[in-house]
Amino acid sequence: MSEHVSIGRMNDAVDGLLSASEMDQIEAHVGGCGACRDDYARISETVAALRALPRSASVPEKTWAGIAGRLGTVSQGSTPDEATVIELPTAAAPPPERRISFTVTQLAAAAIVLSAISAGTMWVALGPTERSESTFATTQAAPGGAAARAVSTENTRYVEVVDQLEQILEEGRGVLAPGTLVTIEESLATVDAAIDEIEVALGDDPNSDLLLRMLANHQRTKLGVLQRAAAAVQAQA
Amino acid sequence: MNGIIIGAIAALSLVQQTDTTFAVGTAELLNVETMGGSIQVGVWDRDEIRVQAEHSSRTFIEIDRGRREIQIESEARRGPANLVDFRITVPRTFGLELEALYGDISVEGSDGTVEAGTVQGDITIVGGRGTVQVSATTGTIIVDDADGQIEIESSSADIRVTNSSGEIYAETAGGTIVLENVSPTVVDVGSTGGRVHYDGAFEPGGTYFFGAHGGSITIVVPEEASASFNVATVHGSISSNLGGQVESLRSGQRHTFDVGTGGALVEAETYGGRIRLLRKGSEGANAPTLRRTPVRDGTEALLGLEMAFGPMFDMDHDFDFDFDFDLDLDLEHVIDFALHGHSETERVREPATIRR
Numbered sequence: 072m073s074e075h076v077s078i079g080r081m082n083d084a085v086d087g088l089l090s091a092s093e094m095d096q097i098e099a100h101v102g103g104c105g106a107c108r109d110d111y112a113r114i115s116e117t118v119a120a121l122r123a124l125p126r127s128a129s130v131p132e133k134t135w136a137g138i139a140g141r142l143g144t145v146s147q148g149s150t151p152d153e154a155t156v157i158e159l160p161t162a163a164a165p166p167p168e169r170r171i172s173f174t175v176t177q178l179a180a181a182a183i184v185l186s187a188i189s190a191g192t193m194w195v196a197l198g199p200t201e202r203s204e205s206t207f208a209t210t211q212a213a214p215g216g217a218a219a220r221a222v223s224t225e226n227t228r229y230v231e232v233v234d235q236l237e238q239i240l241e242e243g244r245g246v247l248a249p250g251t252l253v254t255i256e257e258s259l260a261t262v263d264a265a266i267d268e269i270e271v272a273l274g275d276d277p278n279s280d281l282l283l284r285m286l287a288n289h290q291r292t293k294l295g296v297l298q299r300a301a302a303a304v305q306a307q308a
Numbered sequence: 309m310n311g312i313i314i315g316a317i318a319a320l321s322l323v324q325q326t327d328t329t330f331a332v333g334t335a336e337l338l339n340v341e342t343m344g345g346s347i348q349v350g351v352w353d354r355d356e357i358r359v360q361a362e363h364s365s366r367t368f369i370e371i372d373r374g375r376r377e378i379q380i381e382s383e384a385r386r387g388p389a390n391l392v393d394f395r396i397t398v399p400r401t402f403g404l405e406l407e408a409l410y411g412d413i414s415v416e417g418s419d420g421t422v423e424a425g426t427v428q429g430d431i432t433i434v435g436g437r438g439t440v441q442v443s444a445t446t447g448t449i450i451v452d453d454a455d456g457q458i459e460i461e462s463s464s465a466d467i468r469v470t471n472s473s474g475e476i477y478a479e480t481a482g483g484t485i486v487l488e489n490v491s492p493t494v495v496d497v498g499s500t501g502g503r504v505h506y507d508g509a510f511e512p513g514g515t516y517f518f519g520a521h522g523g524s525i526t527i528v529v530p531e532e533a534s535a536s537f538n539v540a541t542v543h544g545s546i547s548s549n550l551g552g553q554v555e556s557l558r559s560g561q562r563h564t565f566d567v568g569t570g571g572a573l574v575e576a577e578t579y580g581g582r583i584r585l586l587r588k589g590s591e592g593a594n595a596p597t598l599r600r601t602p603v604r605d606g607t608e609a610l611l612g613l614e615m616a617f618g619p620m621f622d623m624d625h626d627f628d629f630d631f632d633f634d635l636d637l638d639l640e641h642v643i644d645f646a647l648h649g650h651s652e653t654e655r656v657r658e659p660a661t662i663r664r
Contacts (some may be wrong), residue, residue, distance in 0.1 A: 075376050077336055079403065079421065248410065251428050254446040258463040258481035261501035265521040268579060272542060281540050281562070285579055288519055292500050296463045296481050299445050303427045306409055307343075 076100055076107045081114050229290065236297035243304025255300045262293040326361040326369045336420075337377040337403040338396070344410040345382070345391040346429075351400040351417045360395040367392060401437075412447075422454075458492075466502070484523070486595045492516075499523055503581075505595045507588070510535045510572035517575045524582040527574065528593045534568030537585065541578045548585035 076084075076097050083089050084097050101107045244252060269286045276282060332355050340347055345363075359380060361369050367390045372379040382392040391411075398404070403421040406413050413424045418435035425443040433440060436454040445463045454472040464482035475494035478485050482501040490508035497504060498519035506518060507528035516535075518525045529535075529550055539546055539562070546557035550567055557563045576583050586593045 074334055077376050079337070248428060251410075251445055254428075254464045254482075258445075258501075261482050265500050265579065268521075272579075281542065281577060285519070285521070285542075285577065288498055289500055289521070292479060292481050292498070295461055295479060299427075299443065299461070299463055303409065303445060306427075 074100075075104065076111070078110065078114075081107075081111050084111070085115050232294065233297065236294070236301045239301040239304055240297060243301075243307075246304055246307040247300075251303065255296065258296045259293065262289055262296060265289045266293070324363050324365050324367070326359065326363065328371070329356050329358040330371070330373065331356050332378065332399060332402070333373065334375050335373065335378045336401075337405065338398055339377055339379045339405040340394060340396065341380075341407045342382045342392050342394065342409075342411065345393045345408065346412045347394045347406050347408050347414070348396070349404060349406065349415045349418070350395070350397045351402075351419070351435075352397050353400060355399055357399075357402075358397040361392050363392040364390040366390065421456075467497075484596055488595050503596060507593065507595060509533070510574060512571040514572040515575075516572060519577050520581045521579045522581050523578070524584065525576045525578055526584045526586060526592065527576060528586050528588050528590075529567060530588055532568075533572070534570060535572035535574045536564065536566050536570040537574045537576075538562065538564045539574075539576045539583050539585070541581065541583055543580045544578045544582050546583045546585075549587055549590055550585050 080089070080097065084094060089097070097111075101111050240255070247255070266286065266289045269282050269289065273279065273282050273286065338349075338357065340349075357378065359369065359371065361382075363369070363382060366386070367382055367384050369392070370381050370383045372381075380394070380396070382390075384390065398418075400417065401420045402418070404415060404418060404423065406415070406422075406424045408426045408429060410428050411426060412429040412431070413426055414432040414434075415422055415424065415436070416434045418433075419437050421438045421440070422433055422436040423439070423441045424431050424433060425441075426447065427445045428447060429444065430447045430449070431442050431444055432450045432452075433442060433454060434452045436451070436456065436458070438456045440451060440454045440456060440458045442449050442451065442458075442460045443462065444465045447462075447465045449460055449462060449465050449467045451458060451460065451467075451469045452471050454469070454474070456474040458469065458472060458474055458476045458478075460467050460469070460476075460478040460480075462480040462483055465480060466483040466485075467478050467480055468486045468488070469476055469478065469490060470488045471490065473491045473493075476487060476490065476492045476497065477494075478487075478497040480499050480502060483499060484502035484504070485497050485499050486505045487495065487497065488505075488507045490506075491511065492508065493511045493514040495506070495514075495516040495518070497506075497517070500521045501523065502520070503523040504518050504520050504525045505528075506516070506526070509530065510516060510533045512534065518527065524544075539557070541559045544559055546559065546563065548555055548557065584592065
């Protein structure tokens with residue numbers, strides 16, 4: 072194979088969709104072509120990093136007060152102890168694994184997102200299919216456990232990612248068209264209102280898988296809005 | 309005096325035409341990026357790409373022809389490019405990556421992969437095979453006759469998918485989602501602030517998830533459908549006429565039931581919105597009308613560019629600045645117009661180079 076390997080073929084290769092002989096051809100070319108080797112490495116690394124993100128979400132820190140209050144086992148503001156992972160009911164036949172593929176342009180954006188998400192809080196880059204596969208963590212006991220710290224860390228990271236993206240948006244308000252900015256703010260207000268409603272409802276019913284799933288979906292939507300806004304800011308910066 | 313200068317500037321800023329056609333060689337992907345203006349892509353059965361563009365004289369079109377990818381960008385010798393309206397014709401199976409920060413994007417008849425993104429503008433994709441990825445902050449997104457993994461993300465745009473198959477994923481914070489006359493095997497769509505409407509097939513073994521918060525979900529179920537339904541709302545309402553009579557189901561709990569022998573799995577969830585399961589042809593089974601928010605006059609696009617880069621047509625400069633600036637930029641274009649009747653400023657680099 073003397074011609075360069077297309078980005079589409081590289082994505083196929085990373086996804087394991089090619090035959091052994093096709094893979095041999097690609098590996099032979101990539102081995103001798105620096106440009107393709109760089110692209111292939113970037114795609115492989117980014118996809119691997121995205122797949123390594125935990126497919127989980129958890130209740131935001133501020134929701135803990137309400138949940139703990141209802142449980143009557145943890146005083147408000149304290150750190151929860153042992154976490155119990157509750158598997159959500161899943162579809163009888165799980166949807167096929169969603170493919171993650173990139174163009175060269177997207178790789179740069181993915182790197183930014185990965186950087187923002189760091190070790191990963193949400194499955195923001197994995198897409199909606201993972202909703203039905205998500206797990207949600209909650210707790211029932213006193214402060215101090217490792218599991219609780221993990222949950223708390225995860226919450227903290229989610230908040231950190233949101234904060235980072237909001238900071239980018241705030242600093243970039245001046246470069247966005249007024250109509251676009253209004254749209255973004257309205258979208259965020261819509262999602263925040265939905266999240267607030269669900270958090271209140273979770274205070275009354277902290278173990279509701281329906282509410283937890285809705286919360287996770289809205290958190291994901293919010294991250295999507297913020298990501299697109301941050302990308303728009305960066306494109307014009 | 310001032311009026312004369314402005315008149316001169318206007319004359320020199322006449323819309324330019326770029327029109328060039330070239331062979332695609334071994335490339336299989338087209339990437340187009342523009343800050344403002346529209347991108348229209350059509351197809352033909354030739355191994356060539358034709359690029360037609362309208363732009364101001366200070367803007368030129370740069371075409372990088374790589375072995376794998378052809379990249380087209382609008383550039384300006386000084387500062388950002390102005391609005392550019394592209395009309396591009398590509399081989400039918402060519403892959404497309406289209407990005408317009410402020411502007412509409414349309415694709416007609418593609419049999420290749422399509423990726424299209426805009427911050428503000430309408431996106432219309434007719435065709436697309438394999439992967440169709442569409443993203444917009446605001447505007448209306450329409451996908452028709454696509455097949456494959458269809459992924460649509462938006463902040464507030466309304467989304468409409470018709471006559472398509474494969475897997476459909478769609479998410480919007482504030483818009484409405486309509487899927488009509490589709491036959492997908494996987495659907496996963498959700499709107500936080502808008503409505504969701506589905507009128508399509510339920511394939512055996514397929515999975516279909518519909519989510520909304522305060523808006524309604526309407527699922528139109530064909531007579532021949534065979535599916536297991538799993539629906540729930542926290543504070544909304546659920547109604548169904550699948551059994552022949554309109555019946556209401558309790559909120560606050562999950563309801564599961566089969567239609568036919570099962571086969572497909574259909575899930576619908578709302579927080580406060582209404583879930584309606586309707587037989588095709590029932591009252592209320594018609595899809596809602598989507599709003600359109602075109603930016604075709606370019607006003608908002610220009611405003612967006614100005615917000616980002618400062619005034620694009622600033623008349624407040626003194627005489628010397630205006631004169632030097634425009635004369636320097638436009639002289640060769642004026643000559644081009646005089647000699648050729650159109651601008652020759654597209655930059656087609658030979659030999660082909662690969663941009664990374």
